[in-house]
Amino acid sequence: MGIKQKLSAVAVALVLGASLVSCDDGRGEAEAAAQEFASALSRLDVGSVAFDGKDAAAANEQVKAVFAALEPQKPAVEAGELTLDGDKAAAPMNFTWAFGDAEWKYASTVNFRKSGDGWLAVWDPGTLAPGLSDNEILTKGTQTPPRADILGAGDAPLVTYRPVVNVGIDKPRLGAADPAASATKLAALVGVDPGDYAKQVEAAGPEAFVPAITLREDGRTVTDQQIAAIQGARAIPDSIPLAPTRTFARAVLGTVGEASAEEIEASEGALTAGDVIGKGGLQQRYDEQLRGTDAVVIRAQRADLTREEIESAGTDPRRVLFEVEPTPGKPLKTTLDPALQTLAETTLEKVAPASAIVALRPSTGAVLAAASGPGSNGYNTAMLGQYAPGSIFKIVDSLAMFRNGLTPDSKVQCTPTLTVDGRRFKNAEGYPEGSLGSVTLRDAFAHSCNTAFIAARDAVSQAQLESAATALGVAVDAPALGADAFLGSVPGEAAGTEHAASMIGQGRVLLSPLAAAVMAGSVAKGAPVSPQLVISSDGGTGAGATSPAASSAPSAGEPVTAKEAALLADMMRAVVTSGHAGFLAEVPGKPVGAKTGTAEFGDENPPKTHAWIVAVQGDLAVAVFVEDGGLGATTSGPLLKQFLTAAG
Incomplete structure (x- = not known):
């Protein structure tokens, strides 16, 4: 290498050396110190921070005292762009506090001093909150607006x-x-x-x-x-x-x-x-x-300021740093009718087992009453109960049978018993002998002949039962309801004795009293009823809530038609005029149509039974349920008569 080349290499080395020295000015370490300080403030724990002018433990105690009234909230703190001046540096600290939907944002500045190979944060209480002095703390006051009706x-x-x-x-x-x-x-x-x-x-x-x-x-x-x-x-x-x-x-x-x-x-x-x-x-x-939302006010005050001093001072000695006005709540509108709800509860007040009465207006789906009796022990039996519906489910069976070509006048065979795959089914005790044999579907429905409906199992598939149920507004979502509810579960597949049991509302078929009222209401309306309980403040429906099984709820089948509903209404009326619910003929007002239901449950011998009855009268649909209640006609029936008569 020549002399000129050596001199050039030395010059390049000197330039590079100077560049490296100028880059190693401590900025990286200062920025790291600022980031560490911001992170410590976010935790409201600065015990690990090295301070200039303050012991770290004492600084940490003061930080905790300053913000104690704001617990459990903590701020989000971000360090801004650092300014470096030799062995001194400064960085903004950007604070964000969340109080409900409101945010309190402010910025302060922390100074740093280089000490040896590190950087010390210069202690200043003003870093913690705007204008905070060494003997001050923050306080938080809240005021809750009146709760809406x-x-x-x-x-x-x-x-x-x-x-x-x-x-x-x-x-x-x-x-x-x-x-x-x-x-x-x-x-x-x-x-x-x-x-x-x-x-x-x-x-x-x-x-x-x-x-x-x-x-x-x-x-x-x-x-x-x-x-x-x-x-x-x-x-x-x-x-x-x-x-x-x-x-x-x-x-x-x-x-x-x-x-x-x-x-x-x-x-x-x-x-x-x-x-x-x-x-x-x-x-x-x-x-x-x-x-x-609550009113929130954050103040700075002397740490030793007493309540008496505040109240006796002519001017409040505290400084307001942040304030949010309260936002009043908005009333929640529902469809519940106070008189009918009270009547339903009064009707059930002496019923010992879990029980429910649900009343709704078929034309609109408005839930007028959803009462759970004292035996429910605070549980919402009316809307969340999951029970085998028994023979009220024959409304669904009948729709499926109509869709297969039958009419109320079609002949069916009602036998005393029927055996399916070794399981013996029978009619309810005291079934009238005059309604056995070859009878009309209307008569089988009016007297609730189990064997006649089970005998139709080969002509009515389980999938057709499911479709008929959804056509009547059962076992589907309730987007307009605005509350948690169970609207039923009807399996789309079942065979043998399970399918036979489905034909009489047992097996895996489940309804709530609300679902039963919806089913009856769909007959009165001539179209599926979509129940509604909550009305939003803008006049629309509340957000839909569905049953625990909602995620598996099927899409609704072809909706029940006005013609089909008229046939069902004809058979429900026959239950009153010639069947199990003759006592409802005495109810004043428009004609009543009904269907009784009894569903066995448990392992006792004889088994316990759920007692059901559903009814329609004008623009009113009602379901009555007693969990351990014997027969629907004799237990739930009188409760329904009492309710309808008083509802007038």
Whole structure:
């Protein structure tokens, strides 16, 4: 290599060396420090950050104290573009807090100082929140708007704010009285567990009001005088969202109450202690609509500022950093008729087993009543029950038979018994001998001849049964309902004894009382009924909810026609004029058509039975169900007669 070449190589090396030195100016390490600091702020844990001017542990304690009132929320913090000036650097910290649908965004700046091979974050409380000084913390205030009403037919208020009294022990009022003694007396007066309540009172702080029970003001029998006679006891007036009575459509509407610790944790910051939310039914499903959004205010204040100082100050000493106005909830409109719902519940009030009455308007599908009796123990038997329908399913059988060419006047064979693959089927006890032998399909339907319908199994396939069921609005989705429900399940394939059982509404055939009312209503309408319970605020239908088996629900078969429905209505009328439901002939008003049903279940001998009856009268379809009820005609029938007569 020549001298000139050596000099050129040296020059290139010097240039490259200078370039490498200029690139290694510490920016990479400073940016890494900024990213680490942003990540630590997002966790609200800066214990691992190296600070200039503050011990890391002390800084971490201060960060936790500053943001303690905002728990469990945490911010999302992103570091912005770093500015480097020798051994100093600065980077913006972009904060985003989420409070429900609202976002609080702000930016601060953190300074860094190079120390040896690393970078130290310069401690400044102003980095945490706008203008925050060293002795300040943040506080969070919320205000919940009134919960919106649930409305019924004609916008009648079903759930609305009603006056109550919160009864409990106000410990500052105890004086020298023994807390446990006062608590025990009050518990006995209002009917709560004395031992548990006494423990709650003793465990509460000296300034606490310990609630024992909330009583409706309307109709309460425990008086203010009785409460005041107990040292420390107090009744505090309030109002909360309530239905007309404690039981009114409870399984359908749900209730409201304070969010539990588990619900708060699952909400990921959307709920805090003391929040009132919907629990079960429509209250839970439409909680967001009914609850609206809380007002939120974030303030900065001295850490040692007391409530008394705030209240006595002429001007609020706190600084507002962020504020969101409340958004009122929107009323939820339903089709429930208060009078019919109350009537249905009254009709069932003395029925011990699980039971239900569902009434709907066939012309529109509006669900007017969906009552579950006391024996249902709070379960929504009316809409979610899954039971073998028994002979009310012969409405479906008959439609399938019409589609195979039969009419109500066609002759069928009604025998005392019928054996299929070794299984013996028979008619109900007391079946009239005069309706045995060669009878019309109408007569077999009116007296519910099991053997006549099972005998048709070779002419009516299981697939045809499924198609006829869906044609009547059963075992399909309910896009207009707006609530969880089970609308039935009818297998498309079955053979032998299982197919025979399907012909009398047993085997794997299942309906809910709502589905039974839909089936009967489709006969009255002359087209499939699509049930509706919830009406959206814009006048349309609520979001559809379907049964647990909805994902496997078949597409609806060819809809029942007006002509087919007229034939079915003719046979349902015969049930009243010449069959099992003659007692309904006395019901005033338009003629009633009906179908009774009894379905065996369980392993007992003799087996227990579900008792069913469905009926149509004008623009009203009703299903009555008793889980362990003997015969449909003798158990559910009188309940139906009582309901229809009173509904008038």
